[in-house]
Amino acid sequence: MPRESDRGTSTPRGVVHKGDEIDPTKVGDPSAPAWTEADAAVLAEADYAADRYAAWIRLASAAAIGLVLFGAIQLTQPTWNSQLVVVVLGELSIACGAVYLTQIRWFSAAVPWVLSAFDAGFLFGVGWFNPWFERLPQGYRAALVSPSLAFLLIALAAVRPRASTILVQTASMAVSVALVLWWPLRAVGTLAPQSESFERLFSDESNLFRLSIVILTGAVLAAGAYRSRATLMTAIRTARERTALQRFVPAELDVILASSELQALRRGDRHRIVALFMDIRGFTQLSEGADPTEVVALLNAFRARAERVMTRHGGVIDKFIGDAILVVFGIVEAEPDDAVRCLDAIDDIVAEMRAWNAERARDGQDSVRIGIGAHLGDAFVGALGSEHRLEFTVIGDVVNVAQRLEALTRSIPAEAIVSEALFTAGRTAGSSPGLWQPLPEATLKGRVSPIGILALRSSGYQAR
Incomplete structure (x- = not known):
């Protein structure tokens, strides 16, 4: 999992605060x-x-x-x-x-x-x-x-x-x-x-x-x-x-939080999920010298588009981390087409960003470039934190790999890089492999074993 300090200000999703429930006996109480x-x-x-x-x-x-x-x-x-x-x-x-x-x-x-x-x-x-x-x-x-x-x-x-x-x-x-x-x-x-x-x-x-x-x-x-x-x-x-x-907790997580006991949430569960990391390239440069309200408007516009696309394909936004987003497919229950939906979501968000950049170009604004990384694997799904503040999240190597793949798009001219495990699962389930370019195996930061990866061909990447 990335640290919030790596990304700046974090706005977590799925946060539960102790005392959210209202005691009916306190109706009319100033403390209510x-x-x-x-x-x-x-x-x-x-x-x-x-x-x-x-x-x-x-x-x-x-x-x-x-x-x-x-x-x-x-x-x-x-x-x-x-x-x-x-x-x-x-x-x-x-x-x-x-x-x-x-x-x-x-x-x-x-x-x-x-x-x-x-x-x-x-x-x-x-x-x-x-x-x-x-x-x-x-x-x-x-x-x-x-x-x-x-x-x-x-x-x-x-x-x-x-x-x-x-x-x-x-x-x-x-x-x-x-x-x-x-x-x-x-x-x-x-x-x-x-x-x-x-x-x-x-x-x-x-x-x-x-x-x-x-x-x-x-x-x-x-x-x-x-x-x-x-x-x-x-x-x-x-x-x-x-x-x-519910503005802070996705509807899918709301079902889990409402139906599960606190101890069960803290024990968590092991799920096979697809983790997708996405952030804005050059966000620091875009923010430099800009009015804070313009920066907020840019972030809100980006998040709204990302959430609309990811939700349409069944992805759940686990958290917003500054200009980055962590999306999970299969957080409630693993589905056989999680990988397919993730790849489809990547195609759609790339198309959505191109359309948005065309609008920004007509208005004389700079383009917004994104980087995406995604991986398939097992993760802990549950609540973390102290007695007074809990955060519902996913943790595991699958999340770390997704983040490292997203970071890899900074050195490789690609809009998205996914693991071979994810791509193979998506292709087996029926996804078209034509838009993706295989890359040499990469050893990601903090890992010993190399991993097979593919880049989105539409980014202009050419095999070396």
């Missing part, structure tokens, strides 16, 4: 990752979707309640209760209004509070205009339908996961149920059984317990909504940070 405007926009869109969904659920529930109430009354009463009809139609109208507001994307923060007030009025109206309301003593009104509606109406508020909305809805339902149970009205008739046991069953103490169940139900739903919202906020932050991290 910052909440951005983009996060707020995503959350607002999620709230809108929840509002729209809740509005339709409210409309369906209001219609179902109306059918059930009218059906029950029709079975037990000889005539319709016009006041109850008005109450139900009013709730349906409010539900239709809520659907309309969500459809036109006008649903301000005040609307849920208004809906809570109308729901409270609806619950009380269903109780007040119930045919049996005036015929039951106060405590016995707990047997009416309206107190039970409180659970459904609280559940409607819980469709939108906002704890504050659910708590307000719970408070309004509790007040409305209390009014139904203890409204000071003298009962007419004798519907209530004259039994001490029944009196205790519908006593104030029993009804207070029923009311407390309504309140506790709302509190539990509010707690769940608070937790769900915190989880949603964490998911939004995590997705944003993951998206940002």
